[in-house]
Amino acid sequence: xxxxxxxxxxxxxxxxxxxxxxxxxxxxxxxxxxxxxxxxxxxxxxxxxxxxxxxxxxxxxxxxxxxxxxxxxxxxxxxxxxxxxxxxxxxxxxxxxxxxxxxxxxxxxxxxxxxxxxxxxxxxxxxxxxxxxxxxxxxxxxxxxxxxxxxxxxxxxxxxxxxxxxxxxxxxxxxxxxxxxxxxxxxxxxxxxxxxxxxxxxxxxxxxxxxxxxxxxxxxxxxxxxxxxxxxxxxxxxxxxxxxxxxxxxxxxxxxxxxxxxxxxxxxxxxxxxxxxxxxxxxxxxxxxxxxxxxxxxxxxxxxxxxxxxxxxxxxxxxxxxxxxxxxxxxxxxxxxxxxxxxxxxxxxxxxxxxxxxxxxxxxxxxxxxxxxxxxxxxxxxxxxxxxxxxxxxxxxxxxxxxxxxxxxxxxxxxxxxxxxxxxxxxxxxxxxxxxxxxxxxxxxxxxxxxxxxxxxxxxxxxxxxxxxxxxxxxxxxxxxxxxxxxxxxxxxxxxxxxxxxxxxxxxxxxxxxxxxxxxxxxxxxxxxxxxxxxxxxxxxxxxxxxxxxxxxxxxxxxxxxxxxxxxxxxxxxxxxxxxxxxxxxxxxxxxxxxxxxxxxxxxxxxxxxxxxxxxxxxxxxxxxxxxxxxxxxxxxxxxx
Amino acid sequence: xxxxxxxxxxxxxxxxxxxxxxxxxxxxxxxxxxxxxxxxxxxxxxxxxxxxxxxxxxxxxxxxxxxxxxxxxxxxxx
Numbered sequence: 255x256x257x258x259x260x261x262x263x264x265x266x267x268x269x270x271x272x273x274x275x276x277x278x279x280x281x282x283x284x285x286x287x288x289x290x291x292x293x294x295x296x297x298x299x300x301x302x303x304x305x306x307x308x309x310x311x312x313x314x315x316x317x318x319x320x321x322x323x324x325x326x327x328x329x330x331x332x333x334x335x336x337x338x339x340x341x342x343x344x345x346x347x348x349x350x351x352x353x354x355x356x357x358x359x360x361x362x363x364x365x366x367x368x369x370x371x372x373x374x375x376x377x378x379x380x381x382x383x384x385x386x387x388x389x390x391x392x393x394x395x396x397x398x399x400x401x402x403x404x405x406x407x408x409x410x411x412x413x414x415x416x417x418x419x420x421x422x423x424x425x426x427x428x429x430x431x432x433x434x435x436x437x438x439x440x441x442x443x444x445x446x447x448x449x450x451x452x453x454x455x456x457x458x459x460x461x462x463x464x465x466x467x468x469x470x471x472x473x474x475x476x477x478x479x480x481x482x483x484x485x486x487x488x489x490x491x492x493x494x495x496x497x498x499x500x501x502x503x504x505x506x507x508x509x510x511x512x513x514x515x516x517x518x519x520x521x522x523x524x525x526x527x528x529x530x531x532x533x534x535x536x537x538x539x540x541x542x543x544x545x546x547x548x549x550x551x552x553x554x555x556x557x558x559x560x561x562x563x564x565x566x567x568x569x570x571x572x573x574x575x576x577x578x579x580x581x582x583x584x585x586x587x588x589x590x591x592x593x594x595x596x597x598x599x600x601x602x603x604x605x606x607x608x609x610x611x612x613x614x615x616x617x618x619x620x621x622x623x624x625x626x627x628x629x630x631x632x633x634x635x636x637x638x639x640x641x642x643x644x645x646x647x648x649x650x651x652x653x654x655x656x657x658x659x660x661x662x663x664x665x666x667x668x669x670x671x672x673x674x675x676x677x678x679x680x681x682x683x684x685x686x687x688x689x690x691x692x693x694x695x696x697x698x699x700x701x702x703x704x705x706x707x708x709x710x711x712x713x714x715x716x717x718x719x720x721x722x723x724x725x726x727x728x729x730x731x732x733x734x735x736x737x738x739x740x741x742x743x744x745x746x747x748x749x750x751x752x753x754x755x756x757x758x759x760x761x762x763x764x765x766x767x768x769x770x771x772x773x774x775x776x777x778x779x780x781x782x783x784x785x786x787x788x789x790x791x792x793x794x795x796x797x798x799x800x801x802x803x804x805x806x807x808x809x810x811x812x813x814x815x816x817x818x819x820x821x822x823x824x825x826x827x828x829x830x831x832x833x834x835x836x837x838x839x840x841x842x843x844x845x846x847x848x849x850x851x852x853x854x855x856x857x858x859x860x861x862x863x864x865x866x867x868x869x870x871x872x873x874x875x876x877x878x879x880x881x882x883x884x885x886x887x888x889x890x891x892x893x894x895x
Numbered sequence: 896x897x898x899x900x901x902x903x904x905x906x907x908x909x910x911x912x913x914x915x916x917x918x919x920x921x922x923x924x925x926x927x928x929x930x931x932x933x934x935x936x937x938x939x940x941x942x943x944x945x946x947x948x949x950x951x952x953x954x955x956x957x958x959x960x961x962x963x964x965x966x967x968x969x970x971x972x973x
Contacts, residue, residue, distance in 0.1 A: 311926035343954045346928055467925035502942050606957045610945020712920055713959030
């Protein structure tokens with residue numbers, strides 16, 4: 255089978271094209287650097303294995319995920335390369351083309367986003383471009399898949415014809431004189447021309463790199479002059495929108511307004527003060543009713559079930575896993591909003607707005623994407639940290655990512671807030687999220703000083719054009735998120751629910767007991783209580799339930815809620831203050847097993863892992879301790895007054 | 896007169912003279928098309944002056960303040 259590598263600049267639509275060709279659902283976003291890992295899929299129409307690679311601006315890349323792309327080309331020897339080009343940025347895209355042309359691998363150019371370019375008044379003559387470059391050029395649409403057939407044909411032809419690398423550096427006498435003898439020494443090797451140029455580029459004494467870039471861009475400019483006919487267009491929609499969203503005064507307030515609106519939409523029980531539930535709360539209530547109905551139906555259908563069987567079903571399965579599942583619609587509601595913003599291109603603007611404050615933390619505005627991903631799930635967030643330029647920023651980010659409250663932590667907030675702060679739900683949860691961010695900021699400032707070397711993270715980022723998020727893409731992201739959540743519910747959370755239920759109903763002699771206070775779990779919980787009592791929970795007759803629930807959170811954060819469902823203890827266990835302390839501990843402590851193993855995969859160092867675990871635990875304990883004790887003091891103080 | 900990109904104000908045009916940074920940053924700026932004599936103009940500065948958005952080679956690029964410092968430009972032109 256033939257191997258087809260998809261290459262191109264970041265955010266040029268490679269993944270979208272990959273999805274269209276192979277009918278898969280790789281993550282797509284309007285942000286340079288969404289793809290951090292290669293993905294494979296079979297394209298039936300083209301009869302080849304497609305490999306979607308992280309975007310690169312050139313073949314002398316410098317972040318780990320960009321290096322992966324070059325490594326793929328050189329080591330895995332794809333049969334053909336398809337360069338996807340954002341037609342609105344032809345000039346810069348051709349810079350990469352001039353480097354790809356030096357390879358002996360057959361290639362085809364795919365002009366994507368032709369419509370958008372036309373709307374901007376840019377018309378590209380594909381045939382002329384093909385003549386100049388000596389490479390087939392095809393117009394395609396990565397959204398609709400238009401031009402797929404044409405593309406398959408030219409790919410087929412290109413592979414049959416084969417290819418010998420050529421270089422535009424030939425146009426420069428001085429460079430060409432340098433390259434020619436090098437080629438002799440690389441003679442017979444695969445990719446000889448490419449390797450000799452790479453070798454010359456790395457010679458540090460003279461600035462060949464700069465000269466080469468100048469020649470390449472010179473070629474690109476001439477090429478564009480030949481093939482582009484421009485008609486003047488007015489202010490593009492992007493420019494008009496940026497005048498508002500990047501306004502020197504209003505830009506930042508608008509950002510916070512957007513965020514507050516999203517939280518109001520998801521968590522408020524009184525939507526815009528009407529007393530009606532917001533869409534997010536409405537969805538959750540619906541799901542809860544659905545779960546209760548299912549439980550009732552099951553108990554009606556099996557009326558003769560023995561007592562323990564019934565208890566296991568209603569408390570263990572529905573109380574535990576069912577509880578966690580009923581929060582899914584609300585979580586999806588939050589993700590819908592965040593994905594909408596990311597897809598539209600707004601999040602890249604947020605990175606621009608906040609570069610200065612973030613620079614002070616040793617990370618750049620680019621860290622916005624990992625952070626945003628972190629609000630969804632810490633695992634992909636740990637992975638997307640790879641797109642940052644400095645190892646230092648990457649290390650800081652990996653440590654603080656768990657403080658950006660992930661979706662799995664949300665059910666617990668929703669549960670406790672519903673019980674203890676029914677009127678102020680949205681506000682409390684918003685404060686928790688902000689609190690997590692503040693803790694992250696606090697630690698980043700310290701880590702920035704402690705981790706060597708003391709250099710600043712660079713910020714270079716393309717501002718993508720705004721576009722209206724596509725419904726398909728939004729639904730696909732949500733579908734994937736829902737699927738992940740349900741899979742987790744059916745495996746880890748179900749398992750944890752069963753274990754918790756059993757441990758809560760079996761005593762030390764391994765007999766079933768009705769008094770869960772004498773169960774194994776209660777013993778364990780009480781054993782842990784001394785750690786948690788200063789934080790305001792874990793003490794008293796029922797307190798072991800809170801300790802046990804926190805413990806189950808290491809399997810999966812949703813399991814904390816399912817544990818409460820199984821143990822039936824959340825009502826009446828907390829005061830408002832201890833509930834907040836509990837939520838803060840839940841937010842900041844060690845993330846779930848999956849996130850910890852993602853951390854391990856990226857760092858590969860036992861000492862750093864141990865440090866991280868202690869770091870998270872310490873942060874959570876200290877924060878909860880301070881909040882609870884200060885709160886107690888405050889309450890006592892007001893009572894005296 | 897030569898100056899660096901961080902002195903370019905909103906709406907002003909300039910052309911690139913040379914880059915004073917090294918290694919990775921240098922390479923990345925070259926990739927983005929900051930070769931000598933390239934025209935660019937400043938679209939805007941971020942609030943608090945932490946980053947500049949420039950238009951170069953037909954696209955918009957955001958650069959941090961210290962990255963802008965390392966790009967020597969000559970104002971004017973068009």
